[in-house]
Amino acid sequence: MSGTGTVGGSPGSSRRITVDNETTRPFTSGIAQLNHVAAGQAAKATPLAAFPLHGRNLDFFTPVEKVLLMFATAVIETSTVVEQAFGPGLLVDLTGVAQRDVTYDVDHGWGPTKPNWTTPVDSLSLLTPLLIQQDRSLPASA
Template sequence: MSTTYTLTITMDDTTVNDLLNSGYYLYAYKAVQAANANGGAPLVWFQTQTISENTVITWTESYEAYTSTETSFTDGTVINASASYPINLGQELQVNSVAGTGTVVNSSDASVISILNQTSTQFTCGISQSVQGSAGSQLCALPLYGNNLDTITPVEQVMVVFQTEQVDTGSVVYQCYAPSLLVNMTGMTAATISYDINNNWSGNTEGWCTQYPAATDITPILVQSS
């Protein structure tokens, strides 16, 4: 049975009302480690305008590997999956057609999700993860060159940010234009943080939260070299 994780964001009435009245969205990103992190991009994993004093994000260890024929993207590009398959750590998606389709098989490395391109066609690839009880959306976009192998390890680190800009899930985002918080939930299944619209984020004092100012390049934070 897969583990369920819960991140709770607490806010007071004033902050909740100000966020709702000003049209803010809550965005969440999920970190990965990748052998081919160079050229990779983080994608919006989750977004909502359903905000309350206790806003909860819940996810499970349920993954899919995807390919996309979109190989050129910039900030704001939505990465649409051409093919997607349920997959676990220790498995490999073997891509065997120019459409990006393939077959999932067991692999020799139980610590990673592998995507092997058996064609000479370049793709974009990555993994998706279930969130809020849905099938989930993509976490990252990585270049998958012809006859090459990408390996990806999901990391229990979640970045959250409130912004007024509307960005769809699955969109490439290189910078957050508001203060963000990275929550490292490695070894934890539940955590609570707080947010104030004027004083920004606060969490623990033990080092599992890291604040980043507006305009930070989030790419190396969320697409880490393995």
């Protein structure tokens, strides 16, 4: 299958990625991150998010610098879609900083939970509203 489209930045937003499907065929578009592996092996692109992209439409992506810390008792492969928290977690905002200091205690959970750069996540919480955010500068239908 062949397709035509463009991928690039958007005027006025240095971080926004646009994917323009100039065909009448549906595609899946998304973003990936290089996953560094052992020395001597090639880095692999690991999908972070994927969404339908219908013909003659645009998808916008603006990566944010946040990470969700959460433990699981089962082995979860990188890029596996997880919709619900396995246990308590902590969403950490890394915007503008290289690192944050957090703690974990098996009985008391994650800390700190009071700074404006953390959001506690309860067991069984739905993760999509935390990790996929509507761009407030776009109309709701965009």
